[in-house]
Amino acid sequence: MDAGLIATIVFFLMLALLATGVWVAPTLIAVGFVTLHFFSPAPAGSLLASNVWDASWNWALTALPLFVWMGEILFRTRLSSDMFNGLAPWLSRLPGGLLHVNIVGCGVMAAVAGSSAVTCATVGRMSMPELKKRGYDENLAIGTLAGSGTLGLLIPPSIMLIVYGVVAQVSISRLFIAGIVPGVMIILIFMAYVALRAKLNPALAPKQDTGLSFVQKLYASRYLFPVIALMFVVLGSIYGGFATPTEAATIGVLGALVLAAATGSLSWSSFMESLMGAVRTSCMIAFILAGAAFLSIAMGFTGVPRVLAGYVDAWNLSPVMLIVLLTVLYIFLGCFLDGVSMMVLTAAVVLPMVDKAGIDLLWFGIFTVIVVEMAQITPPVGFNLFVLQGMTGRDILKVTRSAAPFFFLMLLGIAIITAFPQIVLAPVQFMIE
Structure with a gap:
């Protein structure tokens, strides 16, 4: 059967299953099984067993639940209020004042939590009441949280970068x-x-x-020391070559537990809540990755990725035009799928095309994560929008309008790294040398 027809059947079967409410992971496995059974002579059952097993014990994946757990522990500490108190004296005099605390606070939180939702919720639950009390525009405050909260997907240690590294077989340390x-x-x-x-x-x-002197500002910064110390220990151990991402994640969990104990936030109840939250999130992602691995093998046996890559090659698209096309595709998918699902669903087809076009897979990983960030603030499935809706009590349309400018600012970011790819690649080359 023609590969284009197979791809069409697979696409609509997947769409039908997702539309009926079937979870993403079972959908991937079911579509992969049907593809192998009807369009390939390969044994579907044995391939399913072997590939799900291979995907489940990948060593690189062990960092994922640990970083998720670290974020869950920190979510239950006073970290957000400490960051606000430490950053406010330095940023309040800039045009925009304390709104910059949202942005920088999310950046700092992203560097220790690794999760978009945790970053957005942790910073937002502290800053929103303060900004409202001081007369800041609510739309702009919501927008800064919606946009900056997505930094949890990009700034390492990022859960999404770990997922991409596993899917694309790219070094997670280099991605970080x-x-x-x-x-x-x-x-x-x-x-x-x-x-x-x-x-x-x-x-x-x-x-x-604030009327604080320089010395008083430095004294207020003491609130930042614990989280910055944790950030430097976790990331410094990776970049310095002292620890693998998995070992650094273990250090991060221990550091987060110490921080929680020091702030009086650690109890048996909060410990179990953080642990179970990490288990649920990690199992969901691991299940999706296992399903995606099986679907990738199934698509490989049918030859669909090779044929589609040939179609793209026949269009004579330049690498830049291919990136433009993929940006539009990912923005569209982001309206209906969460980031992990979007990334793994497209990997089997997109990665061979990108590789054939001569685009560096390391650079493409950062591009993909930024586009996935944009999907976090696009309706109807933008997860950060739901977090902020629940936090502010505003309707989803108001939250979406507030976040819209930051969607286009991230699009500007994509344009910049596309025009100047060394922004992504040069730090890696420098660290390796």
Whole structure:
């Protein structure tokens, strides 16, 4: 049967199962089984057993539940209030004032939590009441949280970068290094936008002068030391070559437990809640990855990825045009799928095409994660939108409108790293040399 027809059948079968409410992982396994059974002579049953097993014991994947658990522990500490108190004296005099605390606070939290939802919820539950009390524009406050909360997917240790590394067989340590500069760049883009808005309309962010001296500001910064120390220990051990991502994640969990105990947030109840939360999230992601691995094998036996890559090659698309096409595709998928599902669903077809086009898979990993970040604030399935809706009590349309400018700012970030790929690749080359 023609590979194009097989791809069409597979696509609509997957769409039908997802539309009826079947979970993503069983959908992937079912579609893979049907594909092998009807369109390939390969034994579907034995391939299912062997591939699900191979995908489940991947050593690189062991870092995932540990980083998730670290984020769950920190979510239950006073970390967000400490960060607010430590950052506010330094950022309050910038145009936009305490809105920058949202952005920088999310960046710092992302570097220890690794999760978009945890980052958004942890910073937001502290900053939103403070910003409202001080007369800041609610739409801009929600927007900064929605956009900056997605940094948990990009700034290492990122759960999404671990997933991509496992799927694409790319070094997770290199992905972590590659994510730093783009993450900082997007933080600066967000801060520049907020400052510009505040300059044009000062009523959006009332000026607040803390009146603190330099020494007093330094003293207030003591609140930041624990989280910054944890960040440097976890990431420094990876970049310095002292620990693998899995070993660094173990250090991070122990450090998070110490922080929780030091702030009086650690109890048997909070310990079990964080542990069970990590188990649920990690099992969901691991199940999806196992299903995706099986579907990738099934698609490989049918020859669909090779044929589709040939179609793209026949179109004579430049690498830039291919990136534009994939950006549109991912934005569309992001309206209906969560980030992990979107990444693994497309891997079997997209990665061979990208590789054939000569695009560096390390660079493509950062590109993919930024697009997945954008999906976190696109309705109807933008997860950060739901987090903020529950936190603020506002309807989803208001939250979406507030987040829209930050969606386009991330699109600008994609354009910049596409025009200047060394923003992603140069830090990796520097660290290796």
